[in-house]
Amino acid sequence: MDPDAVAKAFVEHYYRTFDSNRVALGGLYQDASMLTFEGDKIQGAAAIVAKLTSLPFQQCAHAITTVDCQPSGPAGGMLVFVSGSLQVGGESHALKFSQIWGND
Amino acid sequence: MDPDAVAKAFVEHYYRTFDSNRVALGGLYQDASMLTFEGDKIQGAAAIVAKLTSLPFQQCAHAITTVDCQPSGPAGGMLVFVSGSLQVGGESHALKFSQIWGND
Numbered sequence: 001m002d003p004d005a006v007a008k009a010f011v012e013h014y015y016r017t018f019d020s021n022r023v024a025l026g027g028l029y030q031d032a033s034m035l036t037f038e039g040d041k042i043q044g045a046a047a048i049v050a051k052l053t054s055l056p057f058q059q060c061a062h063a064i065t066t067v068d069c070q071p072s073g074p075a076g077g078m079l080v081f082v083s084g085s086l087q088v089g090g091e092s093h094a095l096k097f098s099q100i101w102g103n104d
Numbered sequence: 105m106d107p108d109a110v111a112k113a114f115v116e117h118y119y120r121t122f123d124s125n126r127v128a129l130g131g132l133y134q135d136a137s138m139l140t141f142e143g144d145k146i147q148g149a150a151a152i153v154a155k156l157t158s159l160p161f162q163q164c165a166h167a168i169t170t171v172d173c174q175p176s177g178p179a180g181g182m183l184v185f186v187s188g189s190l191q192v193g194g195e196s197h198a199l200k201f202s203q204i205w206g207n208d
Binding site: 034036039041066068069070071072073075077079081083098100102 | 138140143145170172173174175176177179181183185187202204206
Protein backbone atom coordinates (compact mmCIF):
# COMPACT_ATOMS: atom_id res chain seq x y z
CA MET A 1 0.00 0.00 0.00
CA ASP A 2 1.15 3.51 -0.77
CA PRO A 3 2.80 5.00 2.36
CA ASP A 4 1.08 8.34 1.82
CA ALA A 5 -2.29 6.60 1.77
CA VAL A 6 -1.42 4.68 4.95
CA ALA A 7 -0.39 7.90 6.68
CA LYS A 8 -3.55 9.70 5.59
CA ALA A 9 -5.77 6.83 6.74
CA PHE A 10 -4.02 6.67 10.10
CA VAL A 11 -4.31 10.41 10.65
CA GLU A 12 -7.99 10.47 9.73
CA HIS A 13 -8.66 7.55 12.07
CA TYR A 14 -6.67 9.14 14.90
CA TYR A 15 -8.52 12.46 14.85
CA ARG A 16 -11.93 10.89 14.26
CA THR A 17 -11.26 8.83 17.39
CA PHE A 18 -9.94 11.87 19.26
CA ASP A 19 -13.09 13.83 18.45
CA SER A 20 -15.54 11.02 19.27
CA ASN A 21 -13.98 8.90 22.04
CA ARG A 22 -10.65 10.03 23.46
CA VAL A 23 -10.34 6.98 25.74
CA ALA A 24 -10.14 4.76 22.65
CA LEU A 25 -6.93 6.51 21.62
CA GLY A 26 -5.23 4.23 24.15
CA GLY A 27 -5.52 1.44 21.59
CA LEU A 28 -3.28 3.42 19.24
CA TYR A 29 -0.40 3.75 21.72
CA GLN A 30 1.93 1.23 23.34
CA ASP A 31 3.81 1.26 26.67
CA ALA A 32 6.90 2.57 24.85
CA SER A 33 4.95 5.35 23.13
CA MET A 34 5.74 8.92 24.01
CA LEU A 35 3.58 11.99 23.52
CA THR A 36 5.13 15.45 23.73
CA PHE A 37 2.31 17.87 24.35
CA GLU A 38 3.14 21.58 24.58
CA GLY A 39 6.57 20.68 25.92
CA ASP A 40 5.48 17.95 28.38
CA LYS A 41 6.75 14.43 27.68
CA ILE A 42 4.23 11.73 28.58
CA GLN A 43 5.13 8.04 28.32
CA GLY A 44 2.86 5.02 27.88
CA ALA A 45 -0.66 4.45 26.59
CA ALA A 46 -2.37 4.90 29.98
CA ALA A 47 -0.60 8.18 30.81
CA ILE A 48 -1.21 9.51 27.31
CA VAL A 49 -4.93 8.75 27.54
CA ALA A 50 -5.04 10.39 30.99
CA LYS A 51 -3.46 13.51 29.51
CA LEU A 52 -5.71 13.66 26.45
CA THR A 53 -8.91 13.09 28.45
CA SER A 54 -7.92 15.80 30.95
CA LEU A 55 -7.65 18.58 28.36
CA PRO A 56 -9.87 21.52 29.32
CA PHE A 57 -12.54 20.93 26.70
CA GLN A 58 -15.08 18.21 25.99
CA GLN A 59 -16.28 18.72 22.44
CA CYS A 60 -13.71 19.19 19.72
CA ALA A 61 -13.43 18.79 15.97
CA HIS A 62 -10.12 18.51 14.14
CA ALA A 63 -9.92 19.52 10.48
CA ILE A 64 -6.83 18.27 8.68
CA THR A 65 -5.08 20.62 6.24
CA THR A 66 -1.88 18.74 5.30
CA VAL A 67 -0.46 15.24 5.83
CA ASP A 68 3.16 14.61 4.82
CA CYS A 69 5.05 11.40 5.34
CA GLN A 70 8.58 10.12 4.84
CA PRO A 71 10.18 6.71 5.25
CA SER A 72 12.26 6.55 8.44
CA GLY A 73 14.79 4.07 9.73
CA PRO A 74 15.88 0.65 8.46
CA ALA A 75 12.79 -1.19 9.74
CA GLY A 76 10.25 0.42 7.45
CA GLY A 77 9.13 3.12 9.85
CA MET A 78 7.45 6.36 8.89
CA LEU A 79 7.57 9.95 9.95
CA VAL A 80 4.23 11.72 9.57
CA PHE A 81 3.56 15.44 9.86
CA VAL A 82 0.04 16.84 10.15
CA SER A 83 -1.24 20.38 10.28
CA GLY A 84 -4.79 21.56 10.65
CA SER A 85 -7.27 23.41 12.77
CA LEU A 86 -9.13 22.50 15.92
CA GLN A 87 -12.57 23.78 16.80
CA VAL A 88 -13.20 23.49 20.53
CA GLY A 89 -16.72 23.52 22.00
CA GLY A 90 -17.67 26.96 23.31
CA GLU A 91 -14.94 28.80 21.40
CA SER A 92 -15.87 30.98 18.47
CA HIS A 93 -12.78 30.52 16.37
CA ALA A 94 -10.55 27.58 15.52
CA LEU A 95 -7.04 26.96 16.84
CA LYS A 96 -4.19 25.87 14.58
CA PHE A 97 -2.50 22.61 15.48
CA SER A 98 0.31 20.45 14.18
CA GLN A 99 1.47 17.03 15.25
CA ILE A 100 4.08 14.53 14.18
CA TRP A 101 4.35 10.76 14.50
CA GLY A 102 7.31 8.47 14.29
CA ASN A 103 6.93 4.72 14.53
CA ASP A 104 10.42 3.25 14.46
CA MET B 105 24.45 15.54 26.95
CA ASP B 106 20.80 16.37 27.48
CA PRO B 107 18.81 15.42 24.32
CA ASP B 108 16.77 18.62 24.52
CA ALA B 109 19.97 20.66 24.54
CA VAL B 110 21.33 18.70 21.57
CA ALA B 111 18.10 19.27 19.65
CA LYS B 112 18.09 22.99 20.44
CA ALA B 113 21.75 23.37 19.42
CA PHE B 114 21.17 21.51 16.16
CA VAL B 115 18.11 23.58 15.29
CA GLU B 116 19.86 26.88 16.03
CA HIS B 117 22.83 25.79 13.93
CA TYR B 118 20.58 24.65 11.07
CA TYR B 119 18.66 27.91 10.75
CA ARG B 120 21.71 30.11 11.32
CA THR B 121 23.28 28.26 8.39
CA PHE B 122 20.09 28.48 6.35
CA ASP B 123 19.93 32.24 6.85
CA SER B 124 23.62 32.89 6.13
CA ASN B 125 24.81 30.26 3.62
CA ARG B 126 22.23 27.83 2.28
CA VAL B 127 24.79 25.86 0.28
CA ALA B 128 26.48 24.82 3.53
CA LEU B 129 23.29 23.00 4.56
CA GLY B 130 24.54 20.20 2.32
CA GLY B 131 26.97 19.25 5.08
CA LEU B 132 24.02 18.50 7.37
CA TYR B 133 22.40 15.98 5.02
CA GLN B 134 23.48 12.57 3.70
CA ASP B 135 22.66 10.71 0.49
CA ALA B 136 19.92 8.84 2.33
CA SER B 137 18.41 12.05 3.73
CA MET B 138 14.97 13.08 2.59
CA LEU B 139 13.37 16.50 2.73
CA THR B 140 9.63 16.87 2.32
CA PHE B 141 8.98 20.48 1.36
CA GLU B 142 5.38 21.58 0.88
CA GLY B 143 4.50 18.07 -0.22
CA ASP B 144 7.52 17.44 -2.50
CA LYS B 145 9.87 14.65 -1.45
CA ILE B 146 13.52 15.41 -2.25
CA GLN B 147 16.24 12.81 -1.66
CA GLY B 148 19.98 13.29 -1.08
CA ALA B 149 22.17 16.16 0.09
CA ALA B 150 22.79 17.60 -3.39
CA ALA B 151 19.12 17.63 -4.42
CA ILE B 152 18.10 19.11 -1.06
CA VAL B 153 20.63 21.92 -1.41
CA ALA B 154 19.43 22.54 -4.97
CA LYS B 155 15.87 22.87 -3.67
CA LEU B 156 16.73 25.12 -0.76
CA THR B 157 18.92 27.43 -2.85
CA SER B 158 16.22 27.73 -5.52
CA LEU B 159 13.56 29.08 -3.15
CA PRO B 160 12.17 32.38 -4.46
CA PHE B 161 13.90 34.62 -1.92
CA GLN B 162 17.51 35.51 -1.12
CA GLN B 163 17.50 37.11 2.31
CA CYS B 164 15.67 35.34 5.11
CA ALA B 165 15.70 35.19 8.89
CA HIS B 166 14.20 32.35 10.90
CA ALA B 167 13.06 32.98 14.48
CA ILE B 168 12.50 29.83 16.52
CA THR B 169 9.47 29.69 18.82
CA THR B 170 9.45 26.07 20.07
CA VAL B 171 11.77 23.06 19.89
CA ASP B 172 10.45 19.70 21.12
CA CYS B 173 12.29 16.42 20.95
CA GLN B 174 11.61 12.79 21.73
CA PRO B 175 13.75 9.68 21.65
CA SER B 176 13.00 7.54 18.59
CA GLY B 177 13.94 4.02 17.63
CA PRO B 178 16.27 1.48 19.23
CA ALA B 179 19.47 3.11 17.94
CA GLY B 180 19.27 6.31 19.99
CA GLY B 181 17.59 8.41 17.32
CA MET B 182 15.59 11.53 17.93
CA LEU B 183 12.50 13.15 16.58
CA VAL B 184 12.64 16.95 16.67
CA PHE B 185 9.79 19.36 16.05
CA VAL B 186 10.36 23.08 15.49
CA SER B 187 7.94 25.93 15.01
CA GLY B 188 8.72 29.56 14.40
CA SER B 189 8.46 32.45 12.00
CA LEU B 190 10.32 33.34 8.85
CA GLN B 191 11.00 36.87 7.71
CA VAL B 192 11.74 36.98 3.99
CA GLY B 193 13.56 39.91 2.37
CA GLY B 194 11.14 42.34 0.73
CA GLU B 195 8.09 41.03 2.60
CA SER B 196 6.51 43.17 5.29
CA HIS B 197 5.26 40.44 7.57
CA ALA B 198 6.64 37.12 8.77
CA LEU B 199 5.47 33.68 7.68
CA LYS B 200 4.89 30.86 10.15
CA PHE B 201 6.89 27.70 9.60
CA SER B 202 7.28 24.32 11.21
CA GLN B 203 9.70 21.52 10.46
CA ILE B 204 10.52 18.10 11.85
CA TRP B 205 13.64 15.98 11.86
CA GLY B 206 14.10 12.28 12.39
CA ASN B 207 17.56 10.73 12.44
CA ASP B 208 17.05 6.99 12.79
